[in-house]
Amino acid sequence: MLQLLYACIVEQHDLRLVGLAAFVCLFACFTATNLLAGAQGSSGKRRDLWHAAAALVFGVGVWTTHFIAELAYRPGIPVGYDIELTILSIAVAVVLSWIGMWIVLSLRVRHIGGAVVGLAVGAMHYIGVAALRAPADLIWDPVMVAISVVTGAAMAAAAMEVLSPKPRLGNLVGATVLLVLAIVGLHFIGMAALTLRLDPAIDMPREMLAPELLAIAVAAGTALIITLGLAGAFVDNRLAQRAIEENERLQRRIEERTAELRQVQDELVRNERLSVLGQLTATIAHELRNPLSAIGNTIYAVRQRVEMQGLDLDRPLGRIERSVSRCERIINDLIDFTQMRAIEPKPVAINAWLAALLDALQVDVRIERRFSARDPIVDIDRERMRRVIVNLLENAVHAMSEPLPDNRQPCIAIGARSQGGRVEITVEDNGRGIPADVLPKVFEPLFSTKSFGTGLGLPTVKQIIEQHAGTIAITTSSATGTRVTLRLPIAQAKEMAA
Amino acid sequence: MSLQILIVDDDRDHAESVGDILSMRGHEIDIAGSGEAGVAKFGAGRFDVVLMDVKMPGMNGVEAFFAIRQIKPNAQVVMMTGFSLEELVEKAMANGAIGTLRKPLAIAQLLQTIETLSKAA
Numbered sequence: 006m007l008q009l010l011y012a013c014i015v016e017q018h019d020l021r022l023v024g025l026a027a028f029v030c031l032f033a034c035f036t037a038t039n040l041l042a043g044a045q046g047s048s049g050k051r052r053d054l055w056h057a058a059a060a061l062v063f064g065v066g067v068w069t070t071h072f073i074a075e076l077a078y079r080p081g082i083p084v085g086y087d088i089e090l091t092i093l094s095i096a097v098a099v100v101l102s103w104i105g106m107w108i109v110l111s112l113r114v115r116h117i118g119g120a121v122v123g124l125a126v127g128a129m130h131y132i133g134v135a136a137l138r139a140p141a142d143l144i145w146d147p148v149m150v151a152i153s154v155v156t157g158a159a160m161a162a163a164a165m166e167v168l169s170p171k172p173r174l175g176n177l178v179g180a181t182v183l184l185v186l187a188i189v190g191l192h193f194i195g196m197a198a199l200t201l202r203l204d205p206a207i208d209m210p211r212e213m214l215a216p217e218l219l220a221i222a223v224a225a226g227t228a229l230i231i232t233l234g235l236a237g238a239f240v241d242n243r244l245a246q247r248a249i250e251e252n253e254r255l256q257r258r259i260e261e262r263t264a265e266l267r268q269v270q271d272e273l274v275r276n277e278r279l280s281v282l283g284q285l286t287a288t289i290a291h292e293l294r295n296p297l298s299a300i301g302n303t304i305y306a307v308r309q310r311v312e313m314q315g316l317d318l319d320r321p322l323g324r325i326e327r328s329v330s331r332c333e334r335i336i337n338d339l340i341d342f343t344q345m346r347a348i349e350p351k352p353v354a355i356n357a358w359l360a361a362l363l364d365a366l367q368v369d370v371r372i373e374r375r376f377s378a379r380d381p382i383v384d385i386d387r388e389r390m391r392r393v394i395v396n397l398l399e400n401a402v403h404a405m406s407e408p409l410p411d412n413r414q415p416c417i418a419i420g421a422r423s424q425g426g427r428v429e430i431t432v433e434d435n436g437r438g439i440p441a442d443v444l445p446k447v448f449e450p451l452f453s454t455k456s457f458g459t460g461l462g463l464p465t466v467k468q469i470i471e472q473h474a475g476t477i478a479i480t481t482s483s484a485t486g487t488r489v490t491l492r493l494p495i496a497q498a499k500e501m502a503a
Numbered sequence: 504m505s506l507q508i509l510i511v512d513d514d515r516d517h518a519e520s521v522g523d524i525l526s527m528r529g530h531e532i533d534i535a536g537s538g539e540a541g542v543a544k545f546g547a548g549r550f551d552v553v554l555m556d557v558k559m560p561g562m563n564g565v566e567a568f569f570a571i572r573q574i575k576p577n578a579q580v581v582m583m584t585g586f587s588l589e590e591l592v593e594k595a596m597a598n599g600a601i602g603t604l605r606k607p608l609a610i611a612q613l614l615q616t617i618e619t620l621s622k623a624a
Binding site for chain 1: 514516517519520521523524527558585586606607608610
């Protein structure tokens with residue numbers, strides 16, 4: 006049979022047209038498979054559209070392939086084609102394909118559906134052959150006909166099985182190849198089943214399609230398949246793209262909303278805690294300040310009397326006084342942090358203000374001033390911002406309280422300059438730096454590395470800076486020390502000449 | 504010159520500790536343990552200065568301040584408070600209290616306030 010097939014294809018066909026038929030067939034099958042996969046992946050109207058397009062492409066594809074191959078068939082006699090049967094063949098191909106695919110899509114019996122698709126190929130083929138008009142008798146070999154139909158149905162059934170409900174590229178290619186085999190196998194076995202016996206007595210009908218016209222019809226069919234295939238791919242791409250974009254948009258939206266919610270919740274929890282803590286601290290502060298005041302007053306009175314009597318109790322009394330001061334300091338820190346009162350910002354020329362503040366403070370370390378020539382105006386609550394600077398200075402001094410490596414002399418540099426609509430205030434020491442494990446915790450309330458620290462210094466500083474719509478950043482290294490950078494918005498970009 | 508000073512504070516220890524310091528400076532001290540008692544003592548005696556705690560049960564320091572100003576419109580009253588910020592104290596200050604001392608007391612400030620009043624008297 007193979008030899009028969011070979012002889013049939015090589016001896017009786019124009020091989021260039023056979024090649025074209027194979028190409029159209031391959032293209033139609035791949036497009037139809039893709040469209041069918043699209044139908045499987047969608048629902049409602051869209052699914053109906055994909056389904057119809059798949060059936061149309063496949064039906065027309067089979068038909069086109071058949072007739073290109075038939076044009077390639079050169080039996081050596083004049084041939085023509087019956088118009089009605091030719092049209093019927095394409096209609097049957099499309100409708101049967103549609104039914105087969107419907108069985109696949111809706112009844113989900115893939116092999117039966119596939120077999121019906123194969124029958125569509127067979128029906129198309131034999132109606133198409135029946136449309137052939139030539140001065141000859143058509144003699145059929147029924148066994149070969151049966152083999153051809155079974156081959157088509159089996160291959161198409163296999164194709165539908167391979168095209169799984171959620172196909173990957175491999176499934177698509179496999180199904181395509183099997184569909185091509187269904188068409189090609191059926192066609193050539195079917196043609197081998199046919200023998201034409203010349204009979205010049207048979208009249209050629211008048212109304213029939215000349216091969217040239219058939220070629221045009223075939224070209225139109227091919228164009229339709231390609232157009233639908235491209236349109237399908239394009240729509241498919243667009244839909245996929247849009248789905249991805251929509252997904253990403255939703256994802257972003259969800260992330261944004263989640264972040265917002267988390268922030269609001271954090272703020273609520275924080276405010277709630279601060280409010281409770283604030284009331285508690287205020288009460289405790291008041292209750293402690295009374296006895297502290299009584300102790301302080303009493304020490305003062307005792308000191309007076311002791312001195313009158315010439316007793317030397319200076320050291321123990323000093324100890325009590327220092328301890329009282331420490332308690333007072335702790336209370337003040339706690340209140341500072343928990344009583345988040347609203348700030349009262351007023352425009353301040355920052356260099357002049359810093360200079361005056363530094364003049365008034367007594368710091369045991371050399372302070373270098375690095376102010377820019379122009380003095381930017383910043384809206385600040387002077388009392389609160391004073392707290393910030395004093396706190397940062399205390400930290401700097403503390404960082405340099407022990408002898409420094411390389412014999413370097415303790416030095417604090419305070420800088421102020423405007424930088425892109427903001428004022429940058431830096432407090433820089435050349436101390437030992439902040440260890441890497443400590444750095445992430447410095448803004449945590451109650452965290453302290455000092456033996457007498459409350460761990461509220463930097464949290465309070467941060468709180469005050471944030472109330473001023475500013476930011477605080479710390480860079481540190483054991484080699485060069487620590488630099489704290491405060492950035493505050495400039496008041497309407499006003500600046501004063503120094 | 505020596506002043507007659509009334510200390511009104513519900514914390515007796517605190518009142519006495521302030522009293523000690525001032526009596527060592529030669530002032531006459533009397534103590535009241537509540538706003539009501541303070542007003543009564545003020546009405547009954549002749550005081551040059553009142554040191555008035557703010558937070559007390561019953562009549563608070565600011566109410567007592569207003570009651571004392573009713574008795575003697577130019578009474579010299581210095582408020583004492585353990586709170587950092589208080590609207591009540593501001594109200595007293597706006598209505599003629601002559602000063603506010605924060606607890607724990609800065610003794611230099613206490614002595615200076617009394618000294619100024621003593622010179623004026």
